[in-house]
Amino acid sequence: MMQVKRTVQIDVGTRGRRRRSEREQAAVPSGRIPRVSRLMALAIKFDSLINDGIISDQSELARLAHVTQPRMTQIMNLLHLAPDIQEQLLFLPRVISGRDPVHERMLRPVAAEVSWTKQRKMWSELSSND
Template structure:
């Protein structure tokens, strides 16, 4: 009598609609990190998206973009002013860590005065003070 080789297969079971279970081949996808993405991170991404839409000519003016985005022109200006931040500050804002309890560690209102400063070195110093980090040699 010969014994057939055994077959090993990796699978996982997930819940579907109304408690139904489904079997999927392979290993399950990792769950996203718990917590919420800071609003400031989402606003920075939106500012870059809006700026790109204006530069490429998708919208003729900020007023058109504000109308389509369903925000006031003043609010659109506040959002777009985030693109005046130094590139390294923008990158830090885009990579803020998610948080799960309490308020966000940084708010847009706190960053607005920094974006109004035209000198990037001064922006970096102000941002370092805001976040509690020490700035580099200046």
């Protein structure tokens, strides 16, 4: 018996994908996300991992993240900031060139303040110096 080979052509619609990726590339803003914004997002994510019971405590989190326990504490202390300050940190403008205008070290005294009213005053003074 003779075997017949058949060729099938399938259009996978790559044209639509190409257009979408071009749109996505055009929508990506230039510059980089400030480090303190990334740290704030990490602190929020880490807190949810601990609250959900996925990670037992900050010590385990530090081991998994390959940072020291004091550094993990510094990152997690960002959660002590007033919610509106946390939001502002998350949405800081991208840095086009040069150094970040706000550093985690600058926020330590603000996060150490218990009163959110005082924190907001300290934050406004800190952010106005930029």
